[in-house]
Amino acid sequence: MSFLNETHDPSLESWVASANVADNGFPIQNLPFATFRVAGTNEAFRPGVAIGSQILDLAALATYQPWEGKAGEALAACQSDTLNPLMALTQAHWSALRLALSRALRPGSDLQATLEPLLISQAGAEYALPATIGDYTDFYISLHHATKVGQQFRPDNPLLPNYKWVPIGYHGRASSIGVSGQTFPRPVGQKRPAADAATPGFGPCERLDYELELGVFVGQGNKQGQPITIDQAESHVFGLCILNDWSARDLQAWEYQPLGPFLAKNFATTISPWVVTLEALAPFREPFERPADDPQPLPYLSDDTNRRQGALNIQLDVQLSTAKSRASDTEPTVLSSSNFRDAYWNIAQLVTHHTVTGCNLQPGDLFGTGTLSGPDKGEEGSLLELTQAGKQPLTLNNGEKRGFLEDDDEIIMRAWCAKEGYPRISLGSCAGRVLPAAV
Secondary structure, three states: OOOOOHHHOOOOOOOOHHHHOOOOOOOOOOOOEEEEEEOOOOOOOEEEEEEOOEEEEHHHHHOOOOOOHHHHHHHHOOOOOOOHHHHOOOHHHHHHHHHHHHHHOOOOOOOHHHHHHHEEEHHHEEEEOOOOOOOEEEEOOOHHHHHHHHHHHOOOOOOOOOOOOOOOEEEOOOOOEEEOOEEEEOOEEEEOOOOOOOOOEEEEOOOEEOOEEEEEEEOOOOOOOOOOOOOOHHHHEEEEEEEEOOEEHHHHHHHOOOOOOOOOOOOOEEEOOOEEEOOOOHHHEEOOOOOOOOOOOOHHHOOHHHHHHOEEOOEEEEEEEOHHHHHOOOOOEEEEEEEHHHOOOOHHHHHHHHHOOOOOOOOOOEEEOOOOOOOOOOOOOOHHHHOOOOOOOEEOOOOOEEOOEOOOOEEEEEEEEEEOOEEEEEEEEEEEEEEOOOO
16 A cells, blocks of 8 residues: 655645646656657657646657666656556556656756757647556446436335445456547347337437446556455556446346346546556555445455555546537536545455456456446436436536537546645546447
8 A cells, every 4th residue: 555755745846837827737747657659759658757838748758768776666667658668567666767757856956967959748649548458347346326226126125235345346348448538329139028019129319328437457466366465465466557448238237147247347447547556546545444334344344554645636527518518618517526535445445356366367357347326416427326317407508408418418537536735646538439330
């Protein structure tokens, strides 16, 4: 587990002036990683780190070999077109690189003249997936989401009996994960037969939805047959991003029994380009507590450290823009806001449970948290909850109504950490747009 150190000092500033602007999201206390290149070029994608409105080109910096030891080894791993080689190193390597970057970006650094020519404007960059994602697992860790959805289908028994004992998840499709800005055609598939029909319906999805989630990138993996214990779990996590698990609800309703999500989830998943390390999030840790009358986690899913600091105070929101709202320059409609600290399971528990069978994780594997809904109205993380499965459509800023998503709708998700006396830490944004069906 990452603890506070000199890189978290709230008084730190950078010689990159934009990093010192209030609430810019990428102050020197953040330093998230992405894979980028200059927009409109054929340059190779390469690792970079955000500082204010700029990106520091880590691949170019590595050619100068400014550091030795673990920081030097970590920087050398940034000469790839993905973050996988960096993710494959240890938490000690990531921490050493973070400290070296922090010191190099502070006023008075001897490296300022070397680093200044290596800065590229974020506004002039384009991004690839941060890592080659070998495997993708999506979890279901919000009790509030599970309960609200369960009430729609099982009013008398919304939660299945295993929910409070085991982190529920399923293996998803990695090939259709895209970075923010992803567009995709409306999915097509089978739907539940109409009341007077003998065969299923078939055609474009009519109940397209989003799910507001966080993504968890695995760092160093484990050998098959060697589970990761709860006290070691976070040392295998490189960092977090924002994740939109697009969902075709009408396809899902027909196919999900008995084996769970399949085609309703495999057509697109969108993630933000920036990966914020767990170390950067250390100032926003909170106790992870269960209600006293709830089942407490089994011993393999709990320890004192996890109970004291296992929750993260990460605020999230989701916005919707439409073709009409963009044409009239109307601001996107904020649909809901929630917080990751309200999740029923935490990051360390997901890693430990995933590997308890001996499953081997690999650098760049991705976990989705599942929809992060809160307990109150306005904290629903999907349209399925917000509109009661389309029965209570929302009215948008420009007067349009939505029960589910229509063609050319764009979903924008944001996530950040904020507290009094500390710079805002942003996870960036995650945008994706649905196009008309291809058939």
